[in-house]
Amino acid sequence: MGFPHYKSKKHSRKSYTTNMVNGNICLQDRFLKLPKMQPVKIKLHRMIPEGWKLKSVTVSREPSGKYFASLLFDCENQTAEKRQAEKFLGMDFAMHGMCVFSTGERAGYPMFYRNAEKKLARFPHYKSKKHSRKSYTTNMVNGNICLQDRFLKLPKMQPVKIKLHRMIPEGWKLKSVTVSREPSGKYFASLLFDCENQTAEKRQAEKFLGMDFAMHGMCVFSTGERAGYPMFYLNAEKKLAREQRKLSRCEKGSRNYQKQKKKVALYHEKIKNQRKDFQHKLSHSLAEDYDAVCVEDLNLKGIAGGLHFGKGIQDNGYGQFLSMLGYKLEERGKYLIKVDRYFASSKICSVCGHKKKELALSERIYLCECGNRMDRDVNAAVNILKEGKRIYKKCA
Ligand SMILES: [Zn+2]
Structure with missing residues (x-):
């Protein structure tokens, strides 16, 4: 409340001047009272001699965010009368110590200031x-x-x-x-x-894994398991969403907005790191355990945009995860096999090969005439595994 508010945070230095009219400015007991403002406590940097009359005040905000007030006084006889000179000094600017004197001394700009500048x-x-x-x-x-x-x-x-x-x-x-x-x-x-020899020689693949993207747990495997994105990461993401909503309610450009923006940015970074950590561990263990991992070559942007899943998919960073997995397999002479994304992995029965014409997103269980009853995502992962194996044999 106490300080004048400037409209822009962008322009780092702002100032305004108020002239003394009918005592509208008042300086008393280390408090400065400006028109239309509550008295503000100030630090006086020099004593104000008696008889000096305040003429105007210029308030400025430095780029550091601190406020300064320059007080202009009216005073008589401020400059002393000229007297005869007897002691002379020569002085020059110097890079070290700021200035050097004809006496041979340097001003000696203090070392701790220098360190601060460094x-x-x-x-x-x-x-x-x-x-x-x-x-x-x-x-x-x-x-x-x-x-x-x-x-x-x-x-x-x-x-x-x-x-x-x-x-x-x-x-x-x-x-x-x-x-x-x-x-x-x-x-x-x-x-x-x-670096040289980063990629090992390719070897024959024996252990295959099919994998598909899943909204829950990030990915699902042909073995029936899910990656199991940790719950406390999910909670952190929920908290981030809450902070982001708070930000959207702040008035743009206001102090609270800037503060909240920084808070959200810090939180975002934390979550990004947690996610990366999870992805590194998971891709490492998959690259250790399998010779070839088959995935759908997804157009993630297409999914996020087209089906209104929101930002969640890109935030999960499945694409980033795939590229990690890709180079970790490559380093070991193993394979990341990409299946065409137009291959209807979710509509085909992974047991008999029958292809459904329609499959609503809400159908979480895949039911087939042949009696196959399977989790929808697992069924897709198995199909991706089969298609990946077929591609591998064709190329080998
Ligand atoms: Zn079937």
């Missing part, structure tokens, strides 16, 4: 705070990038301490680094490496 220089600055995600890529040229002992040194920057999320095998060569700032304000660096 800290400021540490992170790349992006021109806009408005666009929440920004990134830039630097290519390795003549060793201008250096990764050592958990420190990353980029061109024109001080070394930055980083958290490495996986071990870098020996012999890998750093090719480029992409630094990005997430909407939450955190910085990430993606390192691209060049």
